[in-house]
Structure formats: structure tokens, C-alpha cells
Amino acid sequence: MTHTTHSPSQSFTDTAHLDRAGYDAMYAESLADPEKFWGDQGKILDWITPYTQVKQTDFNFGKVDIKWYADGVLNVSANCIDRHLATRGDQTAIIFEPDDPNDPAQHITYNALSDKVNRFANVLLSQGVMRGDRVVIYLPMIPEAAYAMLACARIGAIHSIVFAGFSPDALANRINDSGAKILITADTAPRGGRKTALKSNADAALLHCSDKVRCLVVKHTGDQISWTENRDVDVKFLMQHASPDCPPRPMNAEDPLFVLYTSGSTGKPKGVVHTSGGYLAYAAMTHKYVFDYHDGDVFWCTADVGWVTGHSYIVYGPLANGATTLMFEGVPTYPDAGRFWAVCEKHKVNQFYTAPTALRALMGQGNSFVENYDLSDIKVLGTVGEPINPEAWNWYNDVVGKGRAPIVDTWWQTETGGHLLAPIPGAVPTKPGSATLPFFGVQPVILDPTTGEEITTTEAEGVLCLKDSWPGQMRTVWGDHERFQETYFQQYKGYYFSGDGCRRDADGYYWITGRVDDVINVSGHRMGTAEVESALVANATVAEAAVVGFPHEIKGQGIYAYVTLMNDQTPSEALKKELETWVRTEIGPIAKPDFIQWAPGLPKTRSGKIMRRILRKIAENDTGSLGDTSTLADPSVVDDLIANSIYNS
């Protein structure tokens, strides 16, 4: 395969933080002496007590332990707010663009942000929240979500955001697993002109939680909601009466900042724990270099704060750098497919960061939606979440960026805290579909999946692992360090295993080929197939279910569910609809199967193990290479499944 290489223009490189020589030198330095390199880079933050220790990390299974800046003391909210007040108190910190384009945008200055966060922090204290307590945040994309995060950080509480698209059950599970004392939600959430009843979801979730959990409600739309006395609290009202002064609590670098639940290959989502010093330093550094962020730029990441992308690149990275960050409440297609570009024009966005799935959806609507707007302020375009197909890459480059803006394809994970593979835009030429080269300190390796040996030739294909730690790495799974070690450090000893397949080309560029475990990537969101399966089998009509991914034009991967019904059930379209709705309510709309196939039998080995490989091939319409099916207990089920697959029905 040959690929077009796109080099940054000389004028871009001239004003960029780094050119090629700069990147090469800094990368070499980061590997030659990590202690010195990260010791220097940690100064991107303000420390109350400077660290004397930099890196104490052990990847050995059984002893996995990751600490950065372990004796340093800082406060994350002071780094994101207070330290900027003297020089940029009147600069906009957050631009809030509401769902309805006719509602006014808000420009929240650093001074105003300080006022709100201090008040919010005092409200939390008044509700009995103490250092180390967990606070679950279930909010739409409104400024109060950022205030709540930073207020937790200010008093040393640990936030855990649950994406507002998750169901009451999913919310309850996360409140219970984290042992949260407080749930913060809003009345209703407008998105794309429709409203989600967040408070009533919260009410439903709290039925399954300890009655000690309090519910802080942001009255955002003013819609009618039910109210439980002695449990529900009106946050905005309390903020008005709270003091605008709450001293930032000195925290250890290794104190947890947040827990964020993410899907894995087992049924139960795990709480990814990120700590304070290393995470913030890494988020700030990657934000600065990968987006080539300069003072005064307007930065827009279209993710939701319910995902790690929103944590690192809407809130923590940008605010630590004193940036202007845009928060968008709406969706890319409301009121029409030009909304992203209308917002870019309106707020003169300089760096724009979105997901390939959004680009594919917009690309299909035609170029006029882009061409109606002046996008000349855009300097860098970013993507994240899934491999970007070259068609979408080229459209982004040609139609949105007019060939002027370097595209940064950033590969990373909830677990990594920030980018691991990404081009530094003034330095590294790009190739459509490749996340290119590692960030500073990152040592990617490709292992042979069967032997676990490192493939040392430049050209290589296998599983992607990391050889050594970086400051933004997750530290543990909430409440289950064993699971942390087993998930990431057991299969390939001495390495962090990403779960992704990867190819390295002759230029040393990395190309992510997708997950190699039972995780699928739906619209850039990670979904555990086991999670969807357990939701399905929880329905009384279902005897057995197997879920795999299949190619989906817009979403990247769709959810393909093979369902075996109980003997007394008759397959029908109505039952399919019922099961779709069931999964939506069990997990949330993002988990709804795109295709359900009735499976009178599933391909199993004689010992009863489902051969998922075969199910994947059928769902991918790749039935020419099913491989050996002779070990199946009943090989004939395969023919039935092929005959009734999405491609043949």
C-alpha cells in the first residue's frame, strides 16, 4: 500500500512549538533520561511542595506499582484556575455554546470560573463531602459540569462522571461501585432539540443505592421535576449563598483525582483511577504540543465530559494551560449538519478535535454545510476514538481544513490519560489513517501475539504494548488492584497491554488495526460485548446471546447480536424491538444492538465454549475464511447462521 504523506507548511512550522529537529531531540531526551526529562516537564504545573522524586514505576506482574512525582504536593483546581488569575483573570476560560443556536453563548472568564468553583466547593463541603470521598457527576454538557469537577479537585474529593446517555441501572452500578456519597445531576438535558429527563433517571437510579446518597440538582432548564425532601438539594440556590472563597486543599501528587468507568472484556465496567500530579502534567503537555496550542487560541474538543477525552481535553489540559476551551451542549446535526462549522466560525475556533464517526456522518450530508462558513481561523484538526478511514481523513483535510491545517490523529485510551501516539503537527508529516509516532516518553512495542516476543524489525504487525510508564497512566482499578494487574500486565509480562492490534510501517509509523479482545468500538465509544450479552440474557425471553462487532458505515463498528430464545418463545419483529428497548434501558442508547439475528444454535466446541471467531466472521461477511469448524459440537449451526445473516436476510 502506498500512502500520501502530508507535510506541514513552512509557515505552520515557523510559528509552531516544535519542528522536526525539536521533536526528535526532545523524544530522544525523554528516553535517554526519563527521570531528568519528566523532572523538568513537571514544572508545567505549580507545586505547593515541589517533588524530589520523579518516577517510581514497576510493570512486573504481581508487583505492578505506578507513581509519579510521589512526594510532590499540589492542587489541581489551583493549577487550572488560581495561578492564572493574576495574568488572565479577564480572559475567557470557557465558552459555553448551548444546544439551541438562538440562545446566547456564555463567556466565562477565569475570574468568573474561580467564583463559581469556589462557591461550588463550599456547597460540597456544606454537604459533608470530605477529602477522598467520591462524588458521582451525571450532568449534560453545561458549565456546571466543569465547576463540579474542579470543585471536587479543590477540596480533594474524587469525581466519577457518568455519561448522561447512560441508563438509571448503569448509573446506580457506578454509584454503588465507587461508594459515592453525592450524586450531582440536572433537571433535564436538551440535546438536538430533545430533552433527556436526567433527574428522573437519577431518581430511578437512587432507588438502588444507599439512602445516605444525597442528590445535588442543577436547575438548568427549569423543567418540572419531582423532589425528595432531605435528599435533593438545589445547587444553584446554595451557590448563591455560599462564600466565593474556598482555599484549595494541598493534595499529594498520587491522591486520586477521578475514577472513570470503562468497558472491558468482562461484563462489569471497571473504575479507571487517575491521580493528580502526573495526570495533570501529562494532559497539559499533550494539549500544548499535540494541538500546538498557543496563548490566546480558542480550543474546541467536541467530546462529552462523560468520556476521558472530555476530562483531559475540555477541562484539565486546556485549563491547566490557561486556554480558552469551548463546551458544546448540542449535537453535530442540530439544527442542521452545519452546526460544528457554524460554531467554529462564530467563536473563531483555532484547534478543533472530534471523532471519525462524526466526520463520516457529516461527510454524507454534502460539502455545502462546510462551505457556508468561514473556517479560516482553524489551525489544527484532530481526531480520536477509532481508526479514521482515509476517505474521512481526506475530506477533513481538503474540505474542512482546505489543506492548510495539519491533522492530528491521536491514539490513546481511558487508561492512558492522554495521547500516546500522535503527530506533533509542526514536526511530523502525516499519513491518512496512521496515528504516526509516539509522544515524549512513550515507548510503543509490537509483540507477536502468540510468543509475546517483541518484534524488533521496523516493519511489524502484532499487538501494541507499552514498554515503560508515562505520567498520565492509570494507577489502578478502583477497589481492585488485582484486576488492574490481570487486565493489563498478565498476558504479556513486563509490558502494559493496550488491547489493540497494530502495524508499524517502513517509516516507523504506527497504524492501529482495532481491538484484539472482546471489546468493540461503536462511534468511538468502547463497548464490552460481554456487557451487552449479560443485558440480553437478563431478559426472560432470551436463553443465550453472543455479541460481536461488524463494519458499520457511520459508527465504525456496529453491535451484532446473535440471540437464542427460550423454547417457549416465537421469534418476531416485535420481539426484536422489545430486546432493543431492553438493552437501551439496561445500559443506555449507545449499547442498542444494530442487528439482532435469531440463532437457533450457536457454534460451540464440544466443551461448550462459544467460538466467537466464527460469529465475528459471519458478522463481517467473511465466510470464505471460517477456518476449521470440525471441532464444533454441531457444525451445521454455522450454515444456518450464514443463511440468515444480515447479508442474506
Ligand code: WT7
Ligand atoms: C480505544 C480506547 C481515548 C479517547 C477515546 C476512546 C480506540 C482511540 C484511536 C485512534 C485508532 C483508536 C482504540 C483504543 N482508539 N483512539 N486515534 N486510532 N483507534 O477511549 O473508550 O478508552 O477507547 O479506542 O481501540 O484502545 P476509550
